[in-house]
Amino acid sequence: MKIFCIIPAYNEEKTIAEVIEKVKKNVNEVIVVNDGSKDETKKLAKEKGAVVLSHIINRGQGAALETGNQYALNKGAEIIVHFDADGQFLAEEIKDIVSPIVRGEADIVFGSRFLGKKSNLPQFKKHIIIPLAHLVNKIFIGATLTDPQNGFRAMSSETAKKITIEQDGMAHNTEIISKSFENNLKIKEIPVTVIYHNFGQRFSGGLKIIKDLILSRLIN
Ligand SMILES: Nc1nc2c(ncn2[C@@H]2O[C@H](COP(=O)(O)OP(=O)(O)OP(=O)(O)O)[C@@H](O)[C@H]2O)c(=O)[nH]1
Numbered sequence: 001m002k003i004f005c006i007i008p009a010y011n012e013e014k015t016i017a018e019v020i021e022k023v024k025k026n027v028n029e030v031i032v033v034n035d036g037s038k039d040e041t042k043k044l045a046k047e048k049g050a051v052v053l054s055h056i057i058n059r060g061q062g063a064a065l066e067t068g069n070q071y072a073l074n075k076g077a078e079i080i081v082h083f084d085a086d087g088q089f090l091a092e093e094i095k096d097i098v099s100p101i102v103r104g105e106a107d108i109v110f111g112s113r114f115l116g117k118k119s120n121l122p123q124f125k126k127h128i129i130i131p132l133a134h135l136v137n138k139i140f141i142g143a144t145l146t147d148p149q150n151g152f153r154a155m156s157s158e159t160a161k162k163i164t165i166e167q168d169g170m171a172h173n174t175e176i177i178s179k180s181f182e183n184n185l186k187i188k189e190i191p192v193t194v195i196y197h198n199f200g201q202r203f204s205g206g207l208k209i210i211k212d213l214i215l216s217r218l219i220n
């Protein structure tokens, strides 16, 4: 099947080349959505042979994923994988995340850090952000997944047509889960590995996730 991998990237010059190199062995097309990066992300991604779509200004990870999804659908993708640019996911796990879709057992598959595989999560993320995301999902969706803030997922093209990502920022995670339930999709979770290289630096990112999550729900 024709598998497209969408990699949203914002100032990821340190990791983007290696991530593309590894991902391209596992998929048919690699699409980097460069979201107004101020570093060499775009140049490096092009050199590695990825298709690079660019937002002129930074619009957020959710907006970048939607740009990527639309492109992939237009180009005839059958399965779309979302994969981070920061080198935290393992490209060899792409085959595991797409396989339930290939076998017709799922419409959308979510990666989870809490189903057996080891991930060295920072305490702030583990004890504050993830429980908060669970709470927000339970209150607003009435359901949650084991890892509501995991950006590693795969969906069929039919699913991508049903799920338009309208949350530009970090609340897209909750939005995708919510729309999967609303559309009665066949949902599956599989264990994935998430590696943390640089502890402590993502504290402000964590606060942004909390702000996006709560604001998006208050507005909707
Ligand atoms: N396009 C785009 N991508 C972004 C933006 N912010 C983050 N990303 C990308 O989204 C992915 C995840 O971002 P992170 O900041 O690592 O978020 P996270 O993985 O949920 O958080 P950690 O668990 O702390 O790593 C990476 O590939 C980033 O480059 C943004 O504003 N625009």
Ligand SMILES: [Mg+2]
Residues within 6 Å of the ligand: 084, 086, 088
């Ligand atoms: Mg990350």
